[in-house]
Amino acid sequence: MRLSKKTEYAFRALMFAARFPEGTTFQIRDLAEKNRIPKKFLELILLELKNAGVLSSRRGVGGGYLLARRPGAIRSSEIVEVFEGPLAPKDRRKGAGNPEKEDSSPAVSRLVEEASAAAAGIFARSTLADLVREEDEATLRRRGNPMYFI
Amino acid sequence: MRLSKKTEYAFRALMFAARFPEGTTFQIRDLAEKNRIPKKFLELILLELKNAGVLSSRRGVGGGYLLARRPGAIRSSEIVEVFEGPLAPKDRRKGAGNPEKEDSSPAVSRLVEEASAAAAGIFARSTLADLVREEDEATLRRRGNPMYFI
DNA sequence: ATATATCCTATTATTCTGATAGGGTATATG
DNA sequence: CATATACCCTATCAGAATAATAGGATATAT
Numbered sequence: 001m002r003l004s005k006k007t008e009y010a011f012r013a014l015m016f017a018a019r020f021p022e023g024t025t026f027q028i029r030d031l032a033e034k035n036r037i038p039k040k041f042l043e044l045i046l047l048e049l050k051n052a053g054v055l056s057s058r059r060g061v062g063g064g065y066l067l068a069r070r071p072g073a074i075r076s077s078e079i080v081e082v083f084e085g086p087l088a089p090k091d092r093r094k095g096a097g098n099p100e101k102e103d104s105s106p107a108v109s110r111l112v113e114e115a116s117a118a119a120a121g122i123f124a125r126s127t128l129a130d131l132v133r134e135e136d137e138a139t140l141r142r143r144g145n146p147m148y149f150i
Numbered sequence: 151m152r153l154s155k156k157t158e159y160a161f162r163a164l165m166f167a168a169r170f171p172e173g174t175t176f177q178i179r180d181l182a183e184k185n186r187i188p189k190k191f192l193e194l195i196l197l198e199l200k201n202a203g204v205l206s207s208r209r210g211v212g213g214g215y216l217l218a219r220r221p222g223a224i225r226s227s228e229i230v231e232v233f234e235g236p237l238a239p240k241d242r243r244k245g246a247g248n249p250e251k252e253d254s255s256p257a258v259s260r261l262v263e264e265a266s267a268a269a270a271g272i273f274a275r276s277t278l279a280d281l282v283r284e285e286d287e288a289t290l291r292r293r294g295n296p297m298y299f300i
Numbered sequence: 301a302t303a304t305a306t307c308c309t310a311t312t313a314t315t316c317t318g319a320t321a322g323g324g325t326a327t328a329t330g
Numbered sequence: 331c332a333t334a335t336a337c338c339c340t341a342t343c344a345g346a347a348t349a350a351t352a353g354g355a356t357a358t359a360t
Contacts, residue, residue, distance in 0.1 A: 001266040005318060011258045041319055060327030061335045076261060107284040108161045111226060111276050116151040118268040126261050134257040191350055210358025211304045
């Protein structure tokens with residue numbers, strides 16, 4: 001399984017956003033420079049995240065982006081689905097879903113849906129807060145500041 | 151999650167193959183016509199499946215393809231991996247795997263790997279025999295010949 | 301010898317992805 | 331109210347990946 005650049009950039013952007021105090025904004029330029037992401041490309045991505053209800057924004061001088069919700073309330077599955085499309089087909093009715101499924105065996109379709117659902121479950125159980133926490137812990141460990149878990 | 155045409159065609163081809171008595175061959179032309187798959191494209195696919203050890207072949211007059219193993223011994227994961235590449239990264243050592251993973255957050259990489267492993271597990275638990283059986287049962291049910299499960 | 305059927309390499313067409321371009325719109329500030 | 335700032339929006343483009351086609355080479359049963 002592979003994430004598109006857009007999704008990768010989106011995760012980095014949101015983890016960046018999650019490190020700002022709640023309610024304060026950050027600017028595209030700052031994010032783009034610090035993460036070596038093409039600025040104009042990043043604009044499209046943040047706009048999509050905003051339209052998806054993950055980010056909010058303020059325009060004009062002193063404006064910028066900020067998370068629309070707390071990091072613990074943003075599921076990784078949500079982020080992936082903005083750019084990769086629906087992970088698991090919730091609608092099983094005949095005729096629902098992608099229309100070109102017809103020339104595929106129902107058994108194979110079912111198998112793919114089951115695999116998709118399994119992956120979707122993993123993403124759905126992870127939140128932006130989890131990702132940030134995990135990254136922080138990894139950084140601490142690399143600095144020779146080992147953490148012990150019971 | 152989406153399978154490429156090659157993988158879809160491969161599944162259909164192998165389910166077709168599984169319906170022949172063990173040891174008997176089928177021809178590309180027959181398979182292509184009955185499943186509306188471009189014949190030349192199908193040749194490439196069967197060749198890949200042969201090189202992957204899933205199919206065997208006999209050349210010349212009266213030749214054709216046949217399964218290299220019994221359908222119950224061919225995992226769906228194997229079929230997917232021939233065309234989509236490795237499903238789950240088995241090697242976790244530093245430097246292993248795709249090299250462009252560097253500009254992605256370790257936490258995100260780990261999450262993706264976990265989701266991949268979940269999907270891979272589903273495919274690995276399914277065999278060609280399972281798919282054929284499921285399709286047969288579905289066909290019977292559609293014919294107004296309902297089957298009852300305890 | 302010949303017809304059959306797989307084997308192999310190259311090329312083409314189409315679609316998707318990643319990125320760039322250029323301006324439009326809202327807003328804080330002096 | 332002019333201006334600088336920073337998001338908003340649409341279009342376009344280059345390259346990669348996918349889907350398919352093309353043309354023969356090779357092996358083999360008869």
